[in-house]
Amino acid sequence: MQETISYWPLLGVGVVIAGFALRFNALLVVTVAGLVTGLAAHMPIDALLASIGAGFVKSRNLPLILILPLPVIGLLERHGLKEHAQNWIARIKSATTGRLLIVYLFVREITAALGLTSLGGHPQMVRPLLAPMAEGAAETRYGTLPEHVRHKLRALSAATDNVGLFFGEDIFVAFGAIMLMHTFLRENGVDVDPLHIAMWGIPTALAAFLIHAYRLYRLDGYLARELRQPAAAANLAPCREN
Amino acid sequence: MILKPDYLYLLAGLILLVVAAMSARDASNPRRWSSALFWGLYGVIFLAGQLLPAALVGVLVIVMALLAGLGGVRAGGHSTLSDEARAAKARLLGNKLFLPALAIPLVTVFCAVLLKDVHIGGLALFDAKNVTLISLGLACILALPLCLKLTGDSGSQSLRESRRLLQAMGWAVMLPQLLATLGLVFTEAGVGKAIADITETYLAVDNRLIAVAAYAGGMALFTMIMGNAFAAFPVITAGIGLPILVGQHHGDAAVMAAIGMFSGYCGTLMTPMAANFNIVPAALLELPDKNAVIKVQWQTALPLLLVNIGLLYLFMFR
Helix, strand or coil: CCCCCCCCHHHHHHHHHHHCCCCCCHHHHHHHHHHHHHHHHHHHHHHHHHHHHHHHCCCCCCHHHHHCHHHHHHHHHCCHHHHHHHHHHHHHCCCCHHHHHHHHHHHHHHHHHCCCHHHHCCHHHHHHHHHHHHHHHHHHCCCCCCCCHHHHHHHHHHHHHHHHHHHHHCCCCCHHHHHHHHHHHHHCCCCCHHHHHHEEECHHHHHHHHHHHHHHHHHHHHHHHHHHHHHHHHHHHHHHHC | CCCHHHHHHHHHHHHHHHHHHHCCCCCCCCHHHHHHHHHHHHHHHHHHCCCHHHHHHHHHHHHHHHHHHHCCCCCCCCCCCCHHHHHHHHHHHHHHHHHHHHHHHHHHHHHHHCCCCECCCCCCCCCCCHHHHHHHHHHHHHHHHHHHHCCCCCCCHHHHHHHHEEEEHHHHCCCHHHHHHHHHHHHHHHHHHHHHHHHHCCCCCCCCHHHHHHHHHHHHHHHHHCCHHHHHHHHHHHHHHHHHHHHHHCHHCCCCCCHHHHHHHHHHHHCCHHHHHHHHHHHHCCCCCCCCHHHHHHHHHHHHHHHEEEEEEEEHCC
């Protein structure tokens, strides 16, 4: 018994790809894609609106983790948290941006693998602490950073948090993804031990660490090439004391 | 249960309404009224989302998306301490400044690990489905008095700082939620089914290596489209994984699932559709290019995807 499957809803996928490729505002792209998909699937307009409304209310947990830390983080920033994070890392003589991020990657991946996924995160950890430290470690060596380097270091800090989280959490057995895979496979008549799924994630988790750590290791060389003007560096280095 | 996410929604809704009121009073913002309307509507959806008719919320969501998408949400002015005053404060407070910041993740983990099964008078303390969320909320609430005492500043100043950060992020705050909504509309409209049908029809692959590459690549690609590996996994595994890799080539399903999901994560690192991991941090770190995080991530994601294909090929058919 073969039910015919309509390909029309794929129009929405096309809107998403075209919209992002043409660099329209993401909110507009997503809204139009939702409306196009619904209409292409012959959903009545009020049902479509209701489904958008219900979906939005159901996913209120997503912005929540972003909004709730803001009063604390914002106030700490007003009173010099970023400045102190930079001063603090400047005191550690051996700390380079690359090494700092490698250590963070390692700790983030290990703690995520133990199920402690909320030890990091962009609003709680990357913005207030990790990114200022990554910038601070580079500034200690090279003085004020040009904007494009500063932005690259911030982006890499965010990327390091993502890589550590993604490839750590999936080797923790009680993580939702493992249970999702286990349940899905069982429903399709294949019974596998969740522990085996977690175990076979380990090679990729290792590879993710090695690849990303290698890039971070090369970051220090990039910074040296990009920023070292021989005379200026010699003058700057001893000037910064705290 | 005693603690539910609903309380946190109320709290976030109140913060957003205060932000809206502050925006409305900010004459330095050229788009003060549309900005205030955006944050106000967001606050209303947080406070009363489940009480309003769903179709009405749908209309409000579209109004918000249009307001923000057409440039109606702008940052206004805000007062900061002078650079010298802030540097002096940083020296005075020193490492104590780290305490409230680190308290948020540490208290979150503490609550999530140790208090998750606590019952008081026969009632579960935490809503079991939202343990991490509630723990984070609790941690943020507990860190605030610590932070106020340490900095000697006021609660209203902490709200002004929240407004500063929310305005810096602007429309990106709303994007992850809107994408999750799109995912639900996709499911309802049968997008997943259509894609599974295409993969089953056109990807009957005999060669093992090509089959493995099609599975891992399909996971990454479909994750990039959906913004979420969890949405891609059932579709691609039912379309390619189970019939071809397990059925035809007798591969190990545990290896396939583990490495297949990770291939999806490689896709997550490369797509603006995974907004909460890629676009929101770019906004949060005040990067002018909203794709800056993706641009540094693909160089890790793509080699890793190739490694995954190799690992699948090696370990699946032992």
